[in-house]
Amino acid sequence: METLRKLPTVLTAEELIDKLFRRASRTTGGNLKDRTINKLSTISNVSKDYFKKVIESHPSYESLPSFYREMVDLVVGIEDIKKALSSLHWADGMIQKIINRAIADVRKGKNPLEVYRSACGRISSIIEDIDEELRFLNEAKQKMREIPSLREMPTVVVAGSPNVGKSSFVALVSTAKPEIAEYPFTTQKIIVGYTPEIQIIDTPGILDRPLEKRSAIEKKAILCLRNVADAILFIIDPTETCGYTLKSQLSLLEEIKRTFGKPTLEVYSKSDLHSFRDRMAFSAKNGEGVEEILKEITKIAKKNYSQTSTVIADSGQTSTQEQHS
Ligand SMILES: Nc1nc2c(ncn2[C@@H]2O[C@H](COP(=O)(O)OP(=O)(O)OP(=O)(O)O)[C@@H](O)[C@H]2O)c(=O)[nH]1
Ligand SMILES: [Mg+2]
Structure with a gap:
């Protein structure tokens, strides 16, 4: 069951916030309005891809062969993994909503700097809210490395x-x-x-x-x-x-x-x-x-x-x- 051994490293809230805003800050060119919209789109894409990567790296635990399903349940806890993943799913959706609203506001002529600052603040809080779940998923990844891949033989x-x-x-x-x-x-x-x-x-x-x-x-x-x-x-x-x-x-x-x-x-x-x-x-x-x-x-x-x-x-x-x- 190599899937369990190859789960990606999960960033803490602080690391993920850094990653998103650092990528956005590299956006250059254009006028302030276009640049702000580009920055927001960058955050949107990087965030969406990141959550997708983490969420989709987990197999469907219910359909694993019983040895693996029960081992995951023992060493980590399947319900806890599911809860953590659904928090990530929630955060992903919230961030997309905030960004869509911010982009619309900039397009309508609101002050780009203010809109950007406020969107970043709200995105940071959402990510900070799931810090515990992010850390839990990273520990789960470490713990699952102890589950061996078995061969089909006597x-x-x-x-x-x-x-x-x-x-x-x-x-x-x-x-x-x-x-x-x-x-x-x-x-x-x-x-x-x-x-x-x-x-x-x-x-x-x-x-x-x-x-x-x-x-x-x-x-x-x-x-x-x-x-x-x-x-x-x-x-x-x-x-x-x-x-x-x-x-x-x-x-x-x-x-x-x-x-x-x-x-x-x-x-x-x-x-x-x-x-x-x-x-x-x-x-x-x-x-x-x-x-x-x-x-x-x-x-x-x-x-x-x-x-x-x-x-x-x-x-x-x-x-x-x-x-x-
Ligand atoms: N004299 C003697 N000592 C043995 C023999 N086999 C194991 N031992 C000793 O018994 C102790 C336990 O051996 P392990 O192989 O670690 O036993 P285990 O059943 O795997 O132990 P756990 O993993 O703690 O459940 C060690 O100190 C071994 O050296 C043997 O055939 N003769
Ligand atoms: Mg032993």
Whole structure:
């Protein structure tokens, strides 16, 4: 979803006012009356083009594939974006009205300098009124850069409690280079890596607690599980050095299996520290089990990918059924 990553920088009110009046001040030639009309037309054009560029750079959020729609809603808030854009639309219309009226006044013979000064004053106030919305849209642009563009291919979502070793696994098997650290919630964003056969998504840790209590960071993991996983790799740290009991990790696992009903491979991490072998186990420290688990989860993801129709690519229309059958 490159559209989200390529939103333009949005000027603050002060910067936008500067831009409009600086462009107008370059207008030369003609008598005072014509020059004033030209200046006003310049402001009108530059302002119209600017608002159009910003407003049209945003996609129609409702028709985005659910992964992107829900991510935008989580990291920024779709309603807030819409409100801000409609304020810009309002300002655009007001400025055009002020300019049309001013041009008519100059044509009728009113004092050009006075008309111009008063129009500029009113235009500045309108733009100052939307300063908060302009700043919000610029922050939204920054925040949306964290939303990765996914590929249409078998997709594994790696999940589990915080600090169990999810990122360590993803770093070992894929192109992704997530941060790894000994404290929980090291991973706060969705990180995508690739192997020759699968797309593998590292997610923030999830706590064993009711959905309504979960933070926006945990919800990023949840929405990947719901919207893009062809298979789930659930990592359990039976040593509890992660800081979460085995019981709470298994309770989270049950909830995920029950909620999403997706093929789930449950494995133990940190096998260098324990001897539980009733599930497949791996160690990111000595490499034990890593290849076997990758092979198994790849097989599961590929099989389920060919059977389901999770849409994650750019076009909201095409179903993967059509593309793969
Ligand atoms: N001994 C041992 N330590 C490990 C292993 N895998 C990960 N760790 C350690 O466990 C800690 C957490 O590892 P991460 O890969 O960051 O865990 P995570 O699940 O991604 O953590 P969050 O992003 O915070 O949810 C780090 O200190 C790792 O070095 C392992 O196989 N053996
Ligand atoms: Mg992590």
